[in-house]
Amino acid sequence: LDSIEVDQTYDGVRLQKEMTQEFIDDMIERFKNGKKIHKKYVFQIIKAVRDIVHDEPTMVEVEVASETKLTVCGDTHGQYFDLLEIFRLNGYPSEKQGYLFNGDFVDRGSWSTEIALLLYAYKWLRPKYFFLNRGNHETDDMNRVYGFEGECKAKYNEKTFRLFSESFSALPLATLIGKKYLTLHGGLFSDDKITLDDIRKLDRHTQRQPGQAGLMMEMLWTDPQPQPGRGPSKRGVGLQFGPDVTKRFCENNGLEAVIRSHEVRMDGYEVEHDGRCITVFSAPKYCDTTENKGAYINLGPELKLEYHQFEAVPHPDIKPMAYATNSPLMNMM
Ligand SMILES: O=C(O)c1nn[nH]c1-c1ccccc1
Ligand SMILES: [Mn+2]
Ligand SMILES: [Mn+2]
Numbered sequence: 587l588d589s590i591e592v593d594q595t596y597d598g599v600r601l602q603k604e605m606t607q608e609f610i611d612d613m614i615e616r617f618k619n620g621k622k623i624h625k626k627y628v629f630q631i632i633k634a635v636r637d638i639v640h641d642e643p644t645m646v647e648v649e650v651a652s653e654t655k656l657t658v659c660g661d662t663h664g665q666y667f668d669l670l671e672i673f674r675l676n677g678y679p680s681e682k683q684g685y686l687f688n689g690d691f692v693d694r695g696s697w698s699t700e701i702a703l704l705l706y707a708y709k710w711l712r713p714k715y716f717f718l719n720r721g722n723h724e725t726d727d728m729n730r731v732y733g734f735e736g737e738c739k740a741k742y743n744e745k746t747f748r749l750f751s752e753s754f755s756a757l758p759l760a761t762l763i764g765k766k767y768l769t770l771h772g773g774l775f776s777d778d779k780i781t782l783d784d785i786r787k788l789d790r791h792t793q794r795q796p797g798q799a800g801l802m803m804e805m806l807w808t809d810p811q812p813q814p815g816r817g818p819s820k821r822g823v824g825l826q827f828g829p830d831v832t833k834r835f836c837e838n839n840g841l842e843a844v845i846r847s848h849e850v851r852m853d854g855y856e857v858e859h860d861g862r863c864i865t866v867f868s869a870p871k872y873c874d875t876t877e878n879k880g881a882y883i884n885l886g887p888e889l890k891l892e893y894h895q896f897e898a899v900p901h902p903d904i905k906p907m908a909y910a911t912n913s914p915l916m917n918m919m
């Protein structure tokens with residue numbers, strides 16, 4: 587990294603050894619105006635966050651300190667201008683305003699590198715107040731097809747994607763809030779006996795990609811269903827789990843509810859399974875087509891769930907999947 591020089595003509599704020607709020611504020615404006623940051627800084631940010639998240643447990647445990655609030659966001663899928671709308675409405679990340687992004691930061695929307703770099707910059711600046719769960723779109727197979735790999739190569743280079751891919755494999759898979767709410771991207775398991783300890787003990791570093799079976803795959807891929815029991819997934823991988831599965835899991839693990847994302851909801855969120863399974867989705871007007879709202883969830887020190895909805899905001903005229911080179915459509919050409 588030291589070998590790469592940022593020449594005099596670079597018009598952005600410079601990044602030294604540590605992340606600064608000043609750098610982030612400048613980066614937000616540059617991305618809003620369709621500009622990029624220097625590739626040296628891209629590599630620095632991704633490497634710093636890869637090292638930070640690598641050493642976090644597979645299930646991170648957070649408390650909401652007094653006079654602070656923690657906001658849980660779901661899928662953002664490269665919709666950068668809608669992410670800024672969350673920060674505008676709810677408050678930018680700070681010591682008093684924590685955030686947890688519950689996977690699927692990238693793919694689909696065509697500002698995936700901007701979202702990934704902004705979330706990573708905040709993670710580097712305040713690693714104890716800013717949390718990231720891995721989603722099924724933080725994986726090579728999805729990024730190859732749904733746009734993130736193509737966008738990394740188009741806006742930066744191949745090494746950028748390789749570094750992001752490594753960092754995605756290091757991300758935690760779940761975050762427990764106040765010992766009451768387990769947050770993870772997809773959902774619950776084929777085995778009723780899985781406990782929080784099993785998730786804590788999962789060594790995510792030996793298995794870089796979720797594959798077609800196992801705990802990691804199920805945490806990133808499964809969906810709730812209204813019928814009791816378990817059923818086949820509509821996605822061809824994972825399964826669907828009913829209200830009884832959620833009830834048993836919550837009772838066995840002393841949880842109030844599971845907060846997950848992974849699926850669009852017209853209201854941006856939905857409380858299912860008698861209140862024990864909550865879906866939150868933060869990409870309004872998903873892919874510029876679905877007429878859904880976005881939502882996020884606020885929790886104060888007393889851990890009450892407060893649901894907030896928001897509408898999509900205008901963005902530059904770049905279509906979803908603008909950089910996808912291996913998308914199913916392209917493959918048909
Ligand atoms: O891209 C999405 O909408 C998505 N979000 N989570 N999972 C998917 C997905 C999975 C398989 C095929 C297509 C989309
Ligand atoms: Mn390792
Ligand atoms: Mn998604």
Ligand SMILES: [Mn+2]
Nearest residue numbers: 690721722848
């Ligand atoms: Mn997903």
